Amino acid sequence: MNIGIIGFGYWGTNLVRNFSSVKGAVLKKVSDLKADKKAALKILNPSAEFTSSADDILNDKDIDAVVIATPVFTHYEFAKKALIAGKHVLLEKPMASSVKEVNELIELSEKKKLLLMVDHTFLYTGAVQKMKSLLMNGEIGNIKYFDSTRINLGLFQPDVNVLWDLAPHDISILDYLVKEKPYSVHATGVSHTNNGIENIAYITINFESGFIAHFNCSWTSPVKIRLMLIGGDKKMIVFNDLEPTEKIKIYDTGYEIKTDEDRKKILVDYRTGDIFIPKIDLKEALSGMANDFVKSVSEGTVPVSDKMSGLNVIKILEASQKSIKNKGKEILV
Amino acid sequence: MNIGIIGFGYWGTNLVRNFSSVKGAVLKKVSDLKADKKAALKILNPSAEFTSSADDILNDKDIDAVVIATPVFTHYEFAKKALIAGKHVLLEKPMASSVKEVNELIELSEKKKLLLMVDHTFLYTGAVQKMKSLLMNGEIGNIKYFDSTRINLGLFQPDVNVLWDLAPHDISILDYLVKEKPYSVHATGVSHTNNGIENIAYITINFESGFIAHFNCSWTSPVKIRLMLIGGDKKMIVFNDLEPTEKIKIYDTGYEIKTDEDRKKILVDYRTGDIFIPKIDLKEALSGMANDFVKSVSEGTVPVSDKMSGLNVIKILEASQKSIKNKGKEILV
């Protein structure tokens, strides 16, 4: 299985490094518009071929799968061409610019029986895998809320707002951990530049069951915070991604709602208990993602970070964007 | 100047302790429906008289000023009676149950030329006073955002939701620190009990200038967080109220927006610099509040935590409540 990578920028470098050592596949070609990237590729992977034209990869019959790490607005075109050319596709996050684009790509991939996958790297971290297993084995109980803060003094992106830049990480984790699908979102935000691109944004995601999710995103905080709270009716999880090793804390903390006989009063039983900090596997997530792509292509299995995960994230981003532009109006997903 | 306190519960105890040692006033009577509180008063202040009837205070011609620390829904009636009886009034937060009630009380107090004040204790803390002086002397610059998180495993209140319980603290600080008045709010929230009282709520407050404020309130977090970020265009403040002494950190951090000549690109200059942690006066805030009340009555001055502060907080709470019940719809303040 031969792989081509389109786009050799900051993240592309990580992809080249990981796909150079993945089992069961060979990195054959890497393209980037900047021809001077050739030397850098030589050092990272002397046997991979460099080209400044993406078409060299898309038209190469020996290439079975394509990894696309270009700016978001180009994802759809490159992925479509690759699928039409019969190649499996891995897209960087966010998967594309709109639900419409993603749906087209999904349809095409199904028709051509090709793998379409998105790189939600976070799903492959030891921390998220640990939370998934805790939720799956029932230890946390029914989830009641999901509250995420991802703020720092970050680069203002010229083409996407803070939502499209930061929230895909957290929304993909939400989508992976929680089975229930949202029915609506509310979002607010503000742009402190005159191009109208929001640098602060808040999203609330509503679910039928009463479960609620909230995201606080900012490029303009003096302190860096990467904090996620997940509250179940049995236990609660705090995921602090800035902790070097103690990332996940499981609190045996909760409350139970009781109603007295005539249902007039609410009685709440509080419980605080032990805390458990499981050892987390700290191996590189991107390596796990690369291996999952190759394995899914080879064996026809569904990857962890599959096309539906990509679609679900774009649905929420698109609805949130619409809500912000409509002054926080509820938008159905 | 003689003072009467109506309501001798948890907070009333603190009020009795502080009004027992305030200069220029004497605590004459304390009332509570529970007659067995008499003994507790004896210990705290042996010379104050106990009564189980609020009317004993309201009808006492020797009492000049009344402090009301009863459940919120009774504030309006007690305050109205006290004002009609010619007494100055200090109300616990939140000031009353609705903007309508507060407006009536304000009108009445002005007509009777009596002081009407609310106890927003936080405004008297060394931390808030330090932030106020930093903002007043221009050190922070123009404020761009205000982001507050106040969450913990808290008591579910039977009559008010988490907004009315927790947000008054933060909204009163916002109102005190920032001159600009809001034009609208969006709020979302969820109740995990069957009485419909929200235990998680998020508010966004919108301002004409592009300044934005956001509040995250919860009774259902396994960890306690009391964190406020205030971003100016010169410096930014982080106020962590759980730090025993290092509550306020001032970051010489910021970004400056530049536009190139043809205004097509946004250029952002980032700056991270020194951090300063000023020594904070840790004296009890409630004592400052009690003294401010007595001084304002005696000297006819306007207290820090005045009736307009009370009104502004209720306006936002009422609008937020309405927004939650209307699925996050924007509500003008």
Next chain:
Amino acid sequence: MNIGIIGFGYWGTNLVRNFSSVKGAVLKKVSDLKADKKAALKILNPSAEFTSSADDILNDKDIDAVVIATPVFTHYEFAKKALIAGKHVLLEKPMASSVKEVNELIELSEKKKLLLMVDHTFLYTGAVQKMKSLLMNGEIGNIKYFDSTRINLGLFQPDVNVLWDLAPHDISILDYLVKEKPYSVHATGVSHTNNGIENIAYITINFESGFIAHFNCSWTSPVKIRLMLIGGDKKMIVFNDLEPTEKIKIYDTGYEIKTDEDRKKILVDYRTGDIFIPKIDLKEALSGMANDFVKSVSEGTVPVSDKMSGLNVIKILEASQKSIKNKGKEILV
């Protein structure tokens, strides 16, 4: 059972409060040289009698037990008189000024069949009780080291150095948790005043088995640290007393020494694993101590913080003091 308390200063206040509500005993009299303390006692315990003479207590035939909370150098005299007068005795920490004094008191108490106890309050905290049970049930394995840091900007005491002021807490915990008794100490320290009273001191305590204990004490640190590390060959404990609730962390971390066949190389197997933070009982330790005293007198049982605990602490303090004065020379305990 009637109790008298000699000494009504800062700590005496806490003792009066706790002995006022202890079961099975009545606080009859409290003495202090300062006659104006009478009013304060009236508030805390209206039925206890105040006296400015300790002899009023020591000579009162109705008093069965005496609590001594006076400066250290007076402990021996008061305790001796009380024991001779047939009263059970509880001494504040440190128990007395020298091993000789403590031994005399122990001998006297045994002869008179009276309880002699020292108030090592820390032993009654939920945190220390939790550590004791972890060590007793074998979860930590054989202890290899004990490392304690207790530093802050503290009051320079006029009569005792930083060792006698701060180390008794940690040494009493060491003595309680670890069965093995020390054979020698080394201590170094420095005085920054011209009275020669050390404000910084370091102690190493040596044990036959290779277990080692170390104490870092200072009145001159800009930051407050209360940190204890206890390393076993199975697990390790970190006790951070400044954490409001998460005081004890148990690390499933360790190393195993292996030697290869010809014993030339040392092979070490490292293990880092999960971390567990048990819920700690946060009830007031002093209340537990007061109850233990009354119970031990009534039932003739041995209290947790018994006279041998007091003796062991004084032995180490005395030896450490001698080591400091002899330039860090090893002193046998």
Next chain:
Amino acid sequence: MNIGIIGFGYWGTNLVRNFSSVKGAVLKKVSDLKADKKAALKILNPSAEFTSSADDILNDKDIDAVVIATPVFTHYEFAKKALIAGKHVLLEKPMASSVKEVNELIELSEKKKLLLMVDHTFLYTGAVQKMKSLLMNGEIGNIKYFDSTRINLGLFQPDVNVLWDLAPHDISILDYLVKEKPYSVHATGVSHTNNGIENIAYITINFESGFIAHFNCSWTSPVKIRLMLIGGDKKMIVFNDLEPTEKIKIYDTGYEIKTDEDRKKILVDYRTGDIFIPKIDLKEALSGMANDFVKSVSEGTVPVSDKMSGLNVIKILEASQKSIKNKGKEILV
């Protein structure tokens, strides 16, 4: 100026990377006993020559300066040969195995008028440079104590104990920041392996003026701590090297000793004030060290991390080792 590096292990890799980009010098040859390191060098620096014999470097007439990054016990021999061959020498820390060896090397370098330098990388960090400038400009006042903790679950070294492994960092910082030279040390420690190599060690360093330094080193802590407290009579510094950006905190905290007229009582005035966290230059320290070496050779200047720094560190390590082996006896430096 041509450079050769002897030893291409873990740290040698960092040296090769930094000497490959240093200005004013060319990395000509790198030697390592393991011939298979050739490929790794090819990637890092394709133009440098690989050899498996150190003599190829020592006998190369075109090489002006040699960097020695081999095990400590070999430092002396390699450095001596290099100096005799007329080459400038940079030694990894610790400089050599004994004071005797270091003194010989120093003498030889002076006779041959060659630069002899040691790589105390920490001195080139932004944090240490900031502390140096604070101390130089008098802001901290006279230093009273220096307290360092450097503990973690670390590799047990087969040939050197925890002192020789961890303490050189902290001792070199002490030597750099404080002008006064020590007159004696006390050290204690313990080995939990049967080879007698200590894995826990404590050093106290004594100075004539009453200044005291203490070092706590361990390979067997479940938590990683890198904390240094430096107390001056004006201000105090806390250096926490694990903080990603806020490494240095300057406390305007102190105490002033006063004596009353008849000098019987000690009066201490306490002061706690603001805290300042300066922005620290986070550029790679090793690059600064490499540039300092090349510049010092070229211009004949004295490097920050010069041979006397190396000597002073070895003096303390040797004396500490002797003290440990003599049961904590005071050893003059």
